[in-house]
Amino acid sequence: MDFKNDVQALDALQKKFHELKTEISRAIYGQDEVVTQVLVTLFSRGHVLLIGVPGLAKTLLVTSIATILGLKYNRIQFTPDLMPSDIIGTEILDKERQFKFIQGPLFANIILADEINRTPPKTQSALLEAMQERAVTAAGQRFELEKPFFVLATQNPIEQEGTYPLPEAQLDRFMFSVWLDYPKFDDEITIVKNTTSNLNVELKPVISGNEIIYFQELIRKVPINDNVLKYAVNLAAKTRPGNDLSAAVSNQYLKWGAGPRASQYLVLGAKTNAALHGKYSPDIEDVKAVAPSILRHRIIKNYKAEAENISVEEIISKLL
Template identity: 45%
Template sequence: MDKNNINSTLTGFENTEVNGQGNSGENIQDSAIFENCRKILDECRAEAAKRLVGQGQVIDAILTAIITGGHVLLEGVPGLAKTLAVKTFAELSGLDFKRIQFTPDLLPADVSGTLIYEQNTGNFSVRKGPVFTNVVLADEINRAPAKVQSALLEAMAEKQVTIGEKTYPLPQPFLVLATQNPIEQEGTYNLPEAELDRFLLKVLVSYPTPQEEIQIVKTAGKAGDVAVKKVLSAQKIKDLQSAFEKVVCADKIIEYMVNIVSVTRNLNTGRRTEFSKYISFGASPRSGIALLQCSKVKALFAGRSFVLPEDVKNAACEVLRHRLVLSYEAAADGITADEIISKILTFVPVP
């Protein structure tokens, strides 16, 4: 999309009616709110950059999750500062933070909590697990068996935990930031599709550039000592969430999102496409909801009150890559989920 088309699209969306309400007046009225949100997000990025080198996409993903109430799966080889990024966000946000190291001998009660029998009173008391916090780092989540992984499902989906016969709400905000190693598969358990679908985003944490790595080597062992200011607060998070709810999306853009998702299931064309053989199971309806949420946050990062097709394209890979079940043909031909999503984005007409 060239500059002229983008400008005309902007003009069109500013005058689009969403749910029967015109938003051009609202844009003028709330422009200061969205600009303030952009400044808050930029401040978070800048503060995190004091300690992290070249991990902007990770911080953006975490900020997206805290605004939307979602969860993030971080995949990358060891040593790419995934854990440091999560700890840094916890510090600059001032939220309570706990880390769970997933291992093969971990039990579900080690995550959610359990009932403890008190011999003196003859009663049971509740001992809440580390999941009762704001930010949970599930480190190497694929090292624990399915029973332990499932202990997180209720917490991620319902924001609550059942211990014994009672259900306890989790602190708000609540988000799970899970990491996994894509290359070391000995002693690991694949995450089931139902659990993967609970993650709003999957971020592939890549190697740094040579220039970034020089900076990392120079500051080796000192990154954790760099102080970061608490630039977020409970009120600022609520302000970001309130602005997020005000971001509008035209019906034609929502149809565009649904078309992207439905192509993975071959529903919108009625015929098989060139990449259909590479997909065994397509994305779920939760994917469309996640794509809308993340596109709204992309607009918020830009200080806009409305979604553009470019926002959808920028969010598509992180939203969909873990929700596609690829076929044996994809493995045989060396085709990745990202390559399939890129083809889908060129296949689906842009409104």
Template identity: 50%
Template sequence: MIQSSGGDHDISPDAIKKLQAARESILQQLSKVIVGQQDVIDELLISIFSRGHCLLEGVPGLAKTLLISTLARTLNLSFSRIQFTPDLMPADITGTEVIEEQPGGALQRRFMEGPLFANVILADEINRTPPKTQAALLEAMQERQVTVGRVRHGLSDPFFVLATQNPIEQEGTYPLPEAQQDRFMFKVLVDYPSFDEELEVARRTTSRVNTQVDAVLTGEEILELQDLVRSVPVADHVIRYALAIVRQTRVGSEGVPDFVRDQIGWGAGPRAVQFLVLGGKARALLNGRTHVTVEDIQELCRPVLRHRMVVTFAAESDGISTDDVIDRLVRETPTAEDELTRDARFQKIFAS
């Protein structure tokens, strides 16, 4: 058994096997409905086991909503779908207080829970609603509670917000505020399927097939697996590597590369480091390891950082995306501990 860095839990081989078995069972159930999208599914699972929220972006028709609703069915949890529209109000999702007449004529105030009071929330087309309603999710996502009429109401545990959105350049959308984007652990880009995948989609969706998806995990089991993820030890040099990547995105700080200064308007905050490390822990366990490697951090840089960085107008005009900048940072950041500590530029980054 391996002792965690915090010293509170042990990670047994049986626990690792349980997490891997849960992943395989979920994938088996999802494959009954979803064709391909393996990377998207893996990032969704990492987010869930890390106790994070996930934002999926892609053009209409790529089965984003179907993927999330099917995933919710594989978990024995309460599920709520919120269709975000331009006329949706904050109370429509958080709930509201009503006054009811009791027997005898007395009036009593009662809170009517909104659709946020479920374990899994599908926030469908979240960028179709104005920022005022989008902001109603902030407290729920961060604090796992909502405040209505000066009264705080706790939400269910586990609690996940799995949101979908169309690309910003589509008509009739409202860009998510930066503070809200930062609450999402991952931003996952859903791309078009390959030819063979689309061929299989066409076959399945045009035939009379009624697929039954079974639940494979309970809420208690998910909470146990989330605790297990946080018990995974992480070496200091891996955390330092995550810090090196994130701190290089902060324009105006010491040691930031010239290409970042030219191409990035602003960079990622401390949550990015936290989510890189947590996601690395979940990815390590899902791959049967009890320690986090630099490769785990590298694989998660895109989904963790792409919505926490904004490219400049000049860079965007040249066709440079945040993923391009992230990939270059990963290529040019030393992975060895001694190289990071010897490099004068990184000494400035860690000292600033």
């Protein structure tokens, strides 16, 4: 990672971004926007929650990304009987009658938390610490997780029997909440044609862990104008009903607004979005590009919005 200056490094990041998208497109069809948002989250050093009905290639998307990133990857299937020790690890008594800590599947660079809302809050909270602190506590000891550490969680929005809805504190740990929609007709034809034949796509690693860490640090050095910074903070403040900065739509339809972490992620996301698209400083359009996925899971509708069937997307659209 020997660049003459940060501008040259940002050019290299944009090139890597296009290489990553090209390689992913060999296995994933019709989810271009979703792939972009996942990569924005990765380079922003965040985590992403993927919400979509079964069969939209959520797991395949995560597996493909893990392959082209060339990082250690573990999939954890969340179930109602999963315990914190099942994901963190546990202590065992070895041959010398000494306690030895055996690492769980959480000790990897990329974690696929499949159907995260199917496990009890106790296990969810174990993941929460890892996401925020990049470390876990087991048997009174703190264990640092290897960098980069990236959690992609999936959630099924239609089958809600026997689920444990994620608490607001856990949702707030996710930088993006991304909705996966059904593929377009032409994309679905390509998907069906390729998955019902003997076509075998072998993806190759495009970027290393050290490069990802370097680019994550680079993103934080990207300059941002005060007017764009103020726009991002103001946008988050507008979602909070009952204060001087509240938007009329927030006072009318929201019970709770987004916290300060939303402002941080709006700025970070805008920086990353700008860098990946060849700009050296973000503008207001970059904030708008990442705002829906950042605000979607951080604002809570009131009874009036529910009664009038007003969606979160409509509220965010009015705020923008």
